Amino acid sequence: MTHFENRPWLSVLIPIYNVAEFLEDCIDSVARQWIEGVEVLVLDDASTDNSEEIILQLTGRYSFLKSYRHELNRGVSAARNSLLKYASGEYIWFLDSDDFILPNALHEIQSQLKSKEPDILMFDYIMVSEDIAALTATESSGHHIATLDVTGKQALLANKARILMGMLRKRRFQTWARISRYELWNSGLTFPEGKYFEDLFCVPELVFSAERFAYCRLALIAYRERSSSIVQSPDVKKVADLLAAACSVLDLWSRSNYPLNRKIQLVHIRFCAITFINGMKMLKKSGLNTEDNRQMLRDFWFKSLDLNIFQLIICFMSNGRFGTLIRFLRHMYGPIRLRVK
Known part of the structure; x- marks a missing residue:
């Protein structure tokens, strides 16, 4: 692996805001397995x-811990x-300050990066x-969540569309569930x-x-x-952002004329539909699932995907997704009430 001798091989980046209850747990989980060449940077976002x-x-x-504010x-x-x-690390890992890493995580990450050299x-x-x-x-302390739907035991992948x-099939896009080369972020990519x-x-x-991917199960x-x-604390703004993010997943790919087949486009529509369902459940939980809110978000959803209701029904029916369509x-x-005479 290149450049490890001249710079940290990993930067663990932890944003912090009002997480005093969990903060020590998070940092200590890294400290217990710290390896030479790992820098840990925390930034307090004006906690109260x-x-x-x-x-x-x-x-x-x-x-090894540096702090900013x-x-x-x-x-x-x-x-x-x-x-x-x-x-300054060759690889970047964002970690949320209320979460923690599991035993031997850093050793496993170092081994994977050295042997596979993924982006x-x-x-x-x-x-x-x-x-x-x-x-x-x-690892047995909680419910195991797989972040990628791939077949077989292939661990090194180069097909970014795959x-x-x-990711769309598993609906897992968390930044903290992946480690990426610093250069990918240094090209101008930022969080909105x-x-x-x-x-x-x-x-x-x-x-x-990216071009090279590795997946550790x-x-x-x-x-x-x-x-x-x-x-757990939803409002209309949060649901609108959720729908906007889901609908925009393929935007850069489309603008760059990347060849995406019809199957992945259909999987994306289904992903967006399930996201809409989850968004409405969030609103219902907070008592905001009114017809006005539903209509506003419904109109936004169709406009963002450049679809109408008839195209959507054909899409789901042609792929045997009748249950998802009804939901x-x-x-x-x-x-939906069916009247039977």
Whole structure:
């Protein structure tokens, strides 16, 4: 692997905002398995809890840890973009400050990067409860989530359209479930500030920029299911951003005239339909699933995909997705009642 002797081989970038309860767990999970050549950068996005105090304690404890701060809260996208400017590693790994990495993750990552030299390394994760302790957690501590749908045991892939197809089928676009070369970010790619679901906006472009991919089927990170997460506290703005991100997945690919076959386009439409269903469930949970909101988001969805209802029905029926179609129409237009005489 080139350049490892002159620069860190990995930059772990951790944006922080009001996560004092989980912050030490996160950093300690990295420290317990730290390897020479790994730098860990944290950025406090103007937290109002005691996260800053904990960061000071941790930077005094660990020499590999460097900290930065925003004077005003600017959001996770801005925090990640700032961290990218400070990073010097050959590879970049974004880690959320309320999650943690599993035992031997760094050793596995180093082995995969050295042997395969991918532009992007993808891996699985586990979902754990909010109160689980990182110190005692293992891969069997939570529900294993596969991030890529690929057949066979092939671990090194070069077909980026196949990668995109596998991600769409699994509906997994989390930035923290992949490690990527710094150069992919240094080409001008940034997270969209002011938008929710920033990973879904950004990761398809990241994949488009890469040529070599590796997939590790091991779970290397633990994702906490928190009651205060974006999905658990929805509003119309969040759902609109979710739909916009899903509908835009193929935009760069289309603008660049990348050859995408009809199958992947259909898989993308189905992905967008399921995302719409999930968005309506989010609104219902918060009591915002009104007809006006549904109509606004419905019109936006069709316009973004340049579809009409008849084209959509033909698309689903021709692919035998009748059940998904019925669920989609029910969430898009409200309950469907069949009158039998």
